[in-house]
Amino acid sequence: MSAREPAGQAGRLLAAALLLVALAALLVWSGTLSPDPAANRYPEEEDVMPNPGSHVGERASVGGYVVGTDPVVIESGYSGPSRFTLEGAMAAEGNVDSLETGDRVTAFGTITDESTIETERLVTGTARSQAYMFVVSAVGGLWVAGRFLWGWRFDLATLSFVPRGGDG
Numbered sequence: 001m002s003a004r005e006p007a008g009q010a011g012r013l014l015a016a017a018l019l020l021v022a023l024a025a026l027l028v029w030s031g032t033l034s035p036d037p038a039a040n041r042y043p044e045e046e047d048v049m050p051n052p053g054s055h056v057g058e059r060a061s062v063g064g065y066v067v068g069t070d071p072v073v074i075e076s077g078y079s080g081p082s083r084f085t086l087e088g089a090m091a092a093e094g095n096v097d098s099l100e101t102g103d104r105v106t107a108f109g110t111i112t113d114e115s116t117i118e119t120e121r122l123v124t125g126t127a128r129s130q131a132y133m134f135v136v137s138a139v140g141g142l143w144v145a146g147r148f149l150w151g152w153r154f155d156l157a158t159l160s161f162v163p164r165g166g167d168g
Helices: 008-031 127-151
Strands: 059-069 072-076 082-087 104-113 116-125 152-155 160-163
Touching: 059 082, 059 116, 072 104, 082 104, 127 152
Parallel strands: 082 116
Antiparallel strands: 059 072, 059 104, 072 082, 104 116, 152 160
């Protein structure tokens, strides 16, 4: 054990294990949260789609692909196709410039009947913008990985990464 590593290799492995357990626990915990309007957690597709009629009068968030634009109609593929008409979609708050068939839309508003949402906020995304996001993320990830591998190497003796050209 050196002065630079007060806990040594065992401490490093224990810290990594604890962080992985914490990550797994937080993922499970976040999946157990139920809708709670007081905490700004509204019903989403998985809550609404099995029985939209039971949510009439409630605020909810539903996503899908635009299948009609006058009026705006979206189709969600959650547990079988379901269509919702988005009343007031073009006047809703959000990034609505123009909607085209095939655009991905997430609508937030009040469910007025089994197939209609009075839209308050609308978030749109095109297939092109989603592809751009994935390509830029992949290029950035590869750049970071390349920079890391260029400047560091894995030392089997200490089971750690050490700078290239250093004491090794």
